[in-house]
Amino acid sequence: MVVAASSPLGELGSLFAAFDKDADGRISAAELRLCMRAALGEGVTAEDAEALVASVDADGDGLLDEGEFARLVRAEAEGEERRRGLEAAFRMYAVEGEGRITPASLKRMLSRLGARREVDDCRAMIRRFDLDGDGVLSFHEFEIMMSS
CATH class of the missing domain: 1.10.238.10 (EF-hand)
Incomplete structure (x- = not known):
C-alpha cells in the first residue's frame, strides 16, 4: 500500500x-x-x-x-x-541558576504550597532519589522521582 x-x-x-x-x-x-x-x-x-x-x-x-x-x-x-511540564516544575523547585533542587529550595517550595517540612525532612526526601549521592536532585533524578 x-x-x-x-x-x-x-x-x-x-x-x-x-x-x-x-x-x-x-x-x-x-x-x-x-x-x-x-x-x-x-x-x-x-x-x-x-x-x-x-x-x-x-x-x-x-x-x-x-x-x-x-x-x-x-x-x-x-x-x-510531559517533559516540558516536568522542566517547568523542576525550575520552580530548583535553586535559581544552579539547575538542582537542594533541601532548602525544596523546603521553600513546599512551604509555598502549604506543606511545612523541616530541612532534615527535605534532605530525606531528596536522598531517596539522589542517584549520585551529591545531596541534591538533578533534572534526571527529579524526572525519575516524578515517575514513581
Whole structure:
C-alpha cells in the first residue's frame, strides 16, 4: 500500500510518506532512523529505532503501518509535552541558576504550597532519589522521582 499525501491522517500521512522511503506502505526501523537523523538532526541508534518501532508495532511485523506511525508520533509528542511540564516544575523547585533542587529550595517550595517540612525532612526526601549521592536532585533524578 502506498500512502498518499491525501491520507486520512492529513499532515501525519504526508510525514508518513516522507519517512516511507521505499513507498511500500511500511516504515522500517532503518527508514525511521534515517529520517529522524535527516529531519530532526537527531542521531538514533539502530537499537533505539528498533525499540521505537516495537513500542507501537501492534501486528508484530517489525514495521510501522500508517496507524502505528501515528501512534508513535502522538506518543512522542505527549512525552515531549510531559517533559516540558516536568522542566517547568523542576525550575520552580530548583535553586535559581544552579539547575538542582537542594533541601532548602525544596523546603521553600513546599512551604509555598502549604506543606511545612523541616530541612532534615527535605534532605530525606531528596536522598531517596539522589542517584549520585551529591545531596541534591538533578533534572534526571527529579524526572525519575516524578515517575514513581
